[in-house]
Amino acid sequence: MSTFPIFADENWRLPARGRVGMFALIIAESAIFTIFVVAYVYYIGRSTYGPTPQILDVPVFNTICLLSSSVTVIFAEHAIKHGRLRAFGLWWAATILLGIEFMTGTGMEWLRLIYKDGLSIRTNLFGTTFYSLVGLHATHVIVGLIGLSVIMAFTLAGRVEERHAERIQVFALYWHFVDAVWVVVFTVVYILGR
Amino acid sequence: MADQTYPIPGILDTTPSRAARLVEWVHSWVVTVDHKRLGILYIVYALFFLLVAGAEAMAMRIQLAVPNNHFLSPELFNEFFTMHGTTMVFLVGMTIIFGIGNYLVPLMIGARDMAFPRLNAFSFWMSAFGGLFLYFSFVGGFGLYGMGSAPDVTWWAYAPLTAKAFTPGHNTDYWALSLIVMGFGTLGAAINILATAFSMRCRGMTLFRMPLFVWLMVVTSGLTLITITPLTAAQVMLIIDRYLGAHFFDAQAGGAPIVWMHFFWIFGHPEVYVLILPAFGIASEVIPVFSRKAIFGYPAMVAASVGIAFVSTTVWAHHMFTVGMTSVGNSFFVLSTMMVGIPTAIKIFNWTATMWGGKIRFATPMLFCTAFLFQFLCAGLTGIMLASAPWNWQLHNSYFVIAHFHYTLTGSFIFCIFAAFYYWYPKVTGRMLSEKLGKRHFWLFFIGFHLTFDTMHFVGILGMPRSIYTYEADRGWNTLNFWISVGGLIQGIAVLIFAWNLIRSYLHGEESGNDPWDAWTLEWSTPSPPPAYNFAEDPVVRSRRPLWDLKHPHDPDWKYER
Numbered sequence: 001m002s003t004f005p006i007f008a009d010e011n012w013r014l015p016a017r018g019r020v021g022m023f024a025l026i027i028a029e030s031a032i033f034t035i036f037v038v039a040y041v042y043y044i045g046r047s048t049y050g051p052t053p054q055i056l057d058v059p060v061f062n063t064i065c066l067l068s069s070s071v072t073v074i075f076a077e078h079a080i081k082h083g084r085l086r087a088f089g090l091w092w093a094a095t096i097l098l099g100i101e102f103m104t105g106t107g108m109e110w111l112r113l114i115y116k117d118g119l120s121i122r123t124n125l126f127g128t129t130f131y132s133l134v135g136l137h138a139t140h141v142i143v144g145l146i147g148l149s150v151i152m153a154f155t156l157a158g159r160v161e162e163r164h165a166e167r168i169q170v171f172a173l174y175w176h177f178v179d180a181v182w183v184v185v186f187t188v189v190y191i192l193g194r
Numbered sequence: 195m196a197d198q199t200y201p202i203p204g205i206l207d208t209t210p211s212r213a214a215r216l217v218e219w220v221h222s223w224v225v226t227v228d229h230k231r232l233g234i235l236y237i238v239y240a241l242f243f244l245l246v247a248g249a250e251a252m253a254m255r256i257q258l259a260v261p262n263n264h265f266l267s268p269e270l271f272n273e274f275f276t277m278h279g280t281t282m283v284f285l286v287g288m289t290i291i292f293g294i295g296n297y298l299v300p301l302m303i304g305a306r307d308m309a310f311p312r313l314n315a316f317s318f319w320m321s322a323f324g325g326l327f328l329y330f331s332f333v334g335g336f337g338l339y340g341m342g343s344a345p346d347v348t349w350w351a352y353a354p355l356t357a358k359a360f361t362p363g364h365n366t367d368y369w370a371l372s373l374i375v376m377g378f379g380t381l382g383a384a385i386n387i388l389a390t391a392f393s394m395r396c397r398g399m400t401l402f403r404m405p406l407f408v409w410l411m412v413v414t415s416g417l418t419l420i421t422i423t424p425l426t427a428a429q430v431m432l433i434i435d436r437y438l439g440a441h442f443f444d445a446q447a448g449g450a451p452i453v454w455m456h457f458f459w460i461f462g463h464p465e466v467y468v469l470i471l472p473a474f475g476i477a478s479e480v481i482p483v484f485s486r487k488a489i490f491g492y493p494a495m496v497a498a499s500v501g502i503a504f505v506s507t508t509v510w511a512h513h514m515f516t517v518g519m520t521s522v523g524n525s526f527f528v529l530s531t532m533m534v535g536i537p538t539a540i541k542i543f544n545w546t547a548t549m550w551g552g553k554i555r556f557a558t559p560m561l562f563c564t565a566f567l568f569q570f571l572c573a574g575l576t577g578i579m580l581a582s583a584p585w586n587w588q589l590h591n592s593y594f595v596i597a598h599f600h601y602t603l604t605g606s607f608i609f610c611i612f613a614a615f616y617y618w619y620p621k622v623t624g625r626m627l628s629e630k631l632g633k634r635h636f637w638l639f640f641i642g643f644h645l646t647f648d649t650m651h652f653v654g655i656l657g658m659p660r661s662i663y664t665y666e667a668d669r670g671w672n673t674l675n676f677w678i679s680v681g682g683l684i685q686g687i688a689v690l691i692f693a694w695n696l697i698r699s700y701l702h703g704e705e706s707g708n709d710p711w712d713a714w715t716l717e718w719s720t721p722s723p724p725p726a727y728n729f730a731e732d733p734v735v736r737s738r739r740p741l742w743d744l745k746h747p748h749d750p751d752w753k754y755e756r
Binding site (some may be wrong): 012014015016017018020021024025027028029030031032034036037040042043046047048049121122124125127128132184 | 271288309310314365381384386388389390392393394395397398415416420421422423424426427428430431434435438439440442446447448449450453460533
């Protein structure tokens with residue numbers, strides 16, 4: 001197409017496709033969460049029998065861990081951008097540990113709810129909406145952890161380099177989203193709904 | 195005779211056998227990540243299901259042609275209208291728009307492929323297997339015992355009918371699971387289109403120089419992100435209810451079936467805009483080329499498209515006026531629904547203004563687009579009638595509603611899709627579709643469409659409810675129903691002519707060359723069919739009509755466009 005008049009625009013820049021794609025995915029995921037949050041809020045106090053949200057304990061430590069993992073991811077992003085691969089690996093590992101702690105905490109909470117308080121997904125409407133919403137978020141944490149672990153494995157194998165900073169940042173967007181959603185879930189389930 | 199080859203004794207014959215070549219050919223289509231090939235796969239897949247869903251519609255029309263008919267059993271009738279709706283919306287509509295989008299978006303913005311080619315292939319195969327899974331329901335489950343497990347709960351699948359107690363067996367599960375799978379495919383396609391349009395444009399292709407079809411695909415994909423996902427979420431809830439014994443839609447445990455209605459229509463209403471917006475894009479490409487004028491009011495068209503997408507997310511409960519919402523709720527949804535009329539009217543005005551004073555060529559694509567303009571206007575007018583709550587209370591779930599939305603989905607969406615076929619078929623195959631068969635297809639389809647769906651308005655006003663298996667002879671619906679079925683038959687014949695035209699022109703059609711319509715967008719600068727890499731050199735554009743600039747170097751658009 002050299003016959004086209006040459007358009008001398010040296011500043012022709014487009015957004016990175018990974019970033020656009022991830023933002024689009026986040027918008028779509030937000031819509032899924034919105035539906036589950038709306039269902040939870042609509043059904044607060046509508047259970048006709050069985051345990052109520054009063055049995056929940058506020059998972060303060062868990063929340064602190066998950067939110068801190070967003071901070072460690074930022075440090076990791078910063079480290080890889082400046083080529084400090086060792087620091088990147090350490091911050092990345094810290095993120096994974098914090099994520100695993102969160103999942104362990106959720107597991108302990110569910111264990112207590114199921115065996116001590118007798119609340120399962122089929123017990124009543126509260127059980128249905130609680131396990132679905134918190135479980136949906138936990139599923140996203142698990143997917144995030146799998147992604148984090150894959151990148152960790154590549155880091156340990158020495159395959160992650162400075163030039164991958166953009167991709168790491170795109171993946172980190174997803175992790176930030178998972179943390180941000182927890183703020184909503186936490187507020188709705190443990191503060192407003194209790 | 196000098197160049198004749200003689201068989202040498204003992205040499206190995208390395209020419210692959212016919213079977214091996216066939217396997218190779220199939221394999222190349224299965225593993226392809228080329229956006230053009232995937233686009234063709236989407237389109238062929240959609241066309242196949244268009245014929246299937248059309249056959250289902252024909253069977254229903256034969257059943258309803260005369261009162262007290264027993265052509266279909268009541269169970270099969272329920273399965274057919276559920277599958278007709280589900281197939282047309284998800285397997286035909288969604289796949290064909292993403293197929294056409296897949297093929298054209300990279301070509302129109304001067305890119306070599308989509309942003310994520312492998313995600314693209316993944317999305318197609320997810321959609322494809324979701325669709326096959328849906329149709330497997332006819333033989334799967336208890337289907338082999340002769341009952342069939344095809345979904346029979348209507349395509350909106352209201353709770354509590356879908357509860358385990360009321361729909362035992364796996365009909366509902368097939369419906370929900372296959373649509374969840376297809377939903378992920380659609381989501382991948384939408385993300386891909388967005389990333390392509392934002393990140394892969396060629397030099398000089400600013401957002402406001404993108405062809406309107408690309409703009410409409412962007413708006414549609416954005417709308418898909420927030421439209422398909424609520425359906426997926428609601429279907430996950432339904433599956434949790436059915437398999438884990440949860441109570442989302444279980445009224446006895448305090449759950450509310452009305453929540454399903456809200457969730458479904460939060461998806462369901464924007465969904466029709468997801469389908470119709472690419473059709474607008476097609477009309478916005480075809481009408482200017484066949485009127486020999488640049489599109490009138492390009493920025494207004496873009497603004498109106500985005501406006502439609504925004505408004506469409508606030509109108510869902512107009513499907514629920516008869517449920518008994520508060521008067522405030524009713525008023526809100528009446529007003530928001532009527533607001534859709536403003537941006538759509540801007541669009542109709544701009545298309546008409548594009549044709550006004552133009553040198554119109556009524557080739558087949560233009561015929562379909564002209565019919566679309568009038569039919570879409572009528573669909574909009576009955577839409578405004580139905581948006582008024584008191585009118586809706588009278589006609590909800592009647593054939594008037596069926597007539598209204600078939601005016602939008604057949605009279606507008608399918609007409610534009612046919613226009614797209616006649617317009618872009620030469621680009622895809624290198625051969626023109628036969629104009630003679632095309633004109634016959636158009637006129638038969640046009641007559642059949644009006645016979646069927648104009649008449650349906652009247653039978654609806656006379657009180658015939660939708661989704662009924664048969665009716666008594668003394669209701670005064672007999673003659674009208676008979677003519678509706680005749681119209682359906684005429685449309686069926688027209689679609690068969692179209693299918694024949696596709697096959698015949700592929701084999702014997704006239705060679706088209708690169709640019710048979712003297713058009714202005716980038717895809718016509720490539721050979722027909724385009725090579726795998728699309729553009730040998732990355733194009734550079736300076737206006738909305740790069741090929742006009744190329745053909746008229748003394749009077750280019752970029753001198754006048756700001």
